[in-house]
Amino acid sequence: MGKREQARAEAAFMRGDVGVDGAATEEKQDAAEVERGKAREALLRGKAYLGREFLTWLLWRSEAGETLVEFEKTGVTVLFLGRVVLKGISGDVTELSARGAMAPYSEQVRQALDRGLLVHQARLLLTHGEKAYEVTLDAEFLDIRAAKLPALMSEEDDSRTTERLYLAEQLSALIHTLVEAFVAVRAGRAWSKQVVPAMKEWMRGEEGTRKQTVLQRAANVRKR
Amino acid sequence: MPILRGAVTFSRFLVQPDEGAPSDLKRSLSRTLKARAFAPIERRSEEERAAGFVELENHDSTEFPAGALFYGEYALFGYRIDQIKVPGPVLRAEVDKWAAAFQKEKGRPPSRGEKAENRSSVRQMLRNRAVPLTKVHDVSWNLKSQQLQIWAASRKAVEEVLSAVETGFKVKLLPLIPAAAAARMGIEDSALGPTAELIGMELQAEVSHGEA
Numbered sequence: 001m002g003k004r005e006q007a008r009a010e011a012a013f014m015r016g017d018v019g020v021d022g023a024a025t026e027e028k029q030d031a032a033e034v035e036r037g038k039a040r041e042a043l044l045r046g047k048a049y050l051g052r053e054f055l056t057w058l059l060w061r062s063e064a065g066e067t068l069v070e071f072e073k074t075g076v077t078v079l080f081l082g083r084v085v086l087k088g089i090s091g092d093v094t095e096l097s098a099r100g101a102m103a104p105y106s107e108q109v110r111q112a113l114d115r116g117l118l119v120h121q122a123r124l125l126l127t128h129g130e131k132a133y134e135v136t137l138d139a140e141f142l143d144i145r146a147a148k149l150p151a152l153m154s155e156e157d158d159s160r161t162t163e164r165l166y167l168a169e170q171l172s173a174l175i176h177t178l179v180e181a182f183v184a185v186r187a188g189r190a191w192s193k194q195v196v197p198a199m200k201e202w203m204r205g206e207e208g209t210r211k212q213t214v215l216q217r218a219a220n221v222r223k224r
Numbered sequence: 225m226p227i228l229r230g231a232v233t234f235s236r237f238l239v240q241p242d243e244g245a246p247s248d249l250k251r252s253l254s255r256t257l258k259a260r261a262f263a264p265i266e267r268r269s270e271e272e273r274a275a276g277f278v279e280l281e282n283h284d285s286t287e288f289p290a291g292a293l294f295y296g297e298y299a300l301f302g303y304r305i306d307q308i309k310v311p312g313p314v315l316r317a318e319v320d321k322w323a324a325a326f327q328k329e330k331g332r333p334p335s336r337g338e339k340a341e342n343r344s345s346v347r348q349m350l351r352n353r354a355v356p357l358t359k360v361h362d363v364s365w366n367l368k369s370q371q372l373q374i375w376a377a378s379r380k381a382v383e384e385v386l387s388a389v390e391t392g393f394k395v396k397l398l399p400l401i402p403a404a405a406a407a408r409m410g411i412e413d414s415a416l417g418p419t420a421e422l423i424g425m426e427l428q429a430e431v432s433h434g435e436a
Contacts, residue, residue: 047403049418054402056422090424116424142401145377147232161228162296165364169371172236172400179405186402187411196421 032092039087039094042140051139052087052118054182059084059119060199063105069181071174074129078178080104081123081134088117095120107205114203126174133171142179147171226375227280227300227362234373235382237397238404239365245394250367253299253393254288260392261286262304267352275305275384277392283360297368303385306356310347318346361385372397 012018043049059080061068067075084104086096096117098109104122113119121138134148149167154160185191226233246252262276279285279292280300293299322342326334334342362375363385374385386397398404406416 043418043423046401047416049423050402050406050416053419053422088424116422118422140401141235141379141399143233143235143382145233149232158295161300162298165227165295165298165300165366168232168234168364168373169366169369171232172371172373176236176400176405179400179402180409183402183406183409183411187406187409187415192419192421196419200421 035094036089039089042087043089046140048140049118050183050186051142052120053186054142054179055119055122055137055139056113057182057185057195057199058124058178059104059113059122060202063202069177071128071177076174076177077127079125079127081125083121083123084109084119085121086112086117087120087139088115090116093117110203110205114200126171128170128174131167131170133167133174135171135175137175142175144168144171144175227364231377233377234364234375235386236400237372237374237386238400239370239372240396240398242390242394242396249393250294250299254290254293256392257288257293257301258286260388261288262306265306265308265356272309273305273307275303275388277388278302278304278360280362283358297366299365299367300362302360302362303388304358304360305381305384306358308351308354308356310350310354315343315347315350318350319343322346363389371400 009018009022013020018024043052058068058078062078062080065077065079067077069076082101082103083097083099086098086109088094093112093115096112098104098106098112100106103109104119119139121136123134123136126133126135131150133150136145136147137143138145147168149164149171152160152163152167154163185195241249246256257277260276262278263274265271265274277286277288278301279288280302281292283302283304285292288301293301319339319342323334323339326338359381361381363372364375365372372389374382374389376382376385389395390397398408403416
């Protein structure tokens with residue numbers, strides 16, 4: 001061993017990088033492990049899993065096309081549209097994106113949900129009485145992204161600004177009402193005893209199929 | 225100007241006054257905004273960034289008269305961020321050009337000290353020529369419902385505006401997410417651990433950043 005090489009080996013030993021046998025003291029972390037670690041941190045950060053469970057619950061609840069909550073004495077219905085992003089921490093896949101007119105309600109997405117992935121980002125259509133809002137939501141912050149508000153009725157600039165702000169706040173309030181409905185269910189006893197088993201049944205396709213209803217609703221949305 | 229027109233993208237918060245928050249918020253709004261108003265980057269200084277509040281419809285104005293600030297029950301204003309960047313490759317090319325001219329004139333390459341001195345004057349010259357990159361993020365604050373929206377797509381920008389509003393107005397901005405909703409509904413953290421059946425494994429909710 002040359003002098004320089006010996007000095008390098010000694011320095012590595014002094015740093016604690018190698019042991020007396022010259023072998024590395026720490027094994028390099030497996031890439032898959034690192035990936036899962038990051039996914040796990042993202043799931044727990046600021047309780048993001050609650051946002052993901054909320055969107056997954058909403059997907060399940062929305063399939064029947066029924067009114068999910070009442071807001072200002074009017075029912076609110078939800079329909080997932082187009083692209084949906086799923087994220088998880090177990091298994092080999094930590095992120096999955098599905099695109100297609102009915103992708104969120106597809107069998108492939110439900111199977112992925114059954115394997116431990118949860119909805120992380122989705123595009124929703126919220127209908128409240130005569131008004132329809134489209135919005136993309138992500139599970140971590142539930143920020144409003146690229147929303148489409150109902151057409152403005154006012155003509156004057158100032159009134160249009162106030163109306164736009166009012167509609168933006170209505171959209172925010174609709175989402176918040178859905179969140180509160182979810183939290184009430186999530187904190188109740190029925191969550192683990194009834195709701196989660198029913199969601200799992202739906203993911204496995206064991207409950208009566210309601211696909212027709214969703215397809216009909218999607219067709220109606222496209223007609224608008 | 226996303227509040228007035230364009231993409232509807234915003235982050236949502238509930239405003240909670242902190243200790244020391246002004247009792248009459250509406251009256252103190254203009255004063256607080258002025259105290260943290262945007263001031264352009266001083267060209268002669270070393271600063272590369274300036275940020276602060278501006279009027280919604282005039283990003284060069286920081287007077288905040290009631291007519292420009294209040295729209296019904298809303299207070300509307302902007303948060304402006306200016307940045308000047310001297311591109312590294314341009315700076316290097318200018319210094320190299322000067323070094324070549326120096327060698328031709330004096331018959332020797334410039335010393336390290338001479339090069340450093342020239343680099344700083346070239347940087348200043350490029351700074352003076354550069355046009356600042358300006359971004360304005362709108363803020364809408366419903367003073368009645370105490371809901372505040374930050375109209376920005378980037379999370380980094382949202383965090384910066386959030387911090388400026390919290391510090392300036394002595395308020396806490398609570399995100400409208402399930403964890404915060406549960407806290408407001410008086411639901412204990414222990415009732416809200418991750419659902420093992422849904423995520424495919426048992427997990428403890430040990431990482432939390434205190435939103436709830």
